[in-house]
Amino acid sequence: MPTVGVDELSDGDFLLDVREDDEWQAGHAAGALHIPMSDFVSRYGELTEAAPQDGRINVICRSGGRSAQVTAYLAQQGLDAVNVEGGMQVWEAAGRPVVDDKGQPGSVI
Template identity: 75%
Template sequence: MPTIGVGDIADGDVLLDVREADEWEAGHAAAALHIPMSEFVARYGELTEAVSEGGRVSVICRSGGRSAQVAMYLLQQGLDAVNVDGGMAAWAAEGRPVVDDEGRPGAVV
């Protein structure tokens, strides 16, 4: 399973947040695409529309477990996908911005 650190997320990557709605609403990365793991298969088309030709998907959850499962699935579908080690907990610990749905400072739950 390819894994990267928060600092290795490239500007052209699609940051895919697979946490559930309550986690997302509490706080997320502003540029992330939110598709909860529980809805992922049904909403897969939203991701393929967001990924440019040859683009990489950096998958993130709270700590890295769910995102590893989704990244593995994406690799099996032929997409370039990586798991973000440490998830949103690592994102916040590195001082990256976390916002709520209103754009105000959020929290990782």
């Protein structure tokens, strides 16, 4: 499974958050695309429209389990996808910004 550490990500890197709606609303990385894993197959087209054509898709969830499954699926589709190691828990612990669904400071649940 290809992985990337939170510390290896830049502000401009494409980030796909596959957590559920309540998790997203409580806190997420600003600028991330949100497609819950439970809706992923039916909303796959949103990803193909938003993702950079020749760039990497960094997939994140709370701790890395769900994002690993989505990363594997994307790799099977021939896309350049990597799992963000440790997920949003590590993102928040590293001091990376977390915002709620209103753009205010958020938290990871």
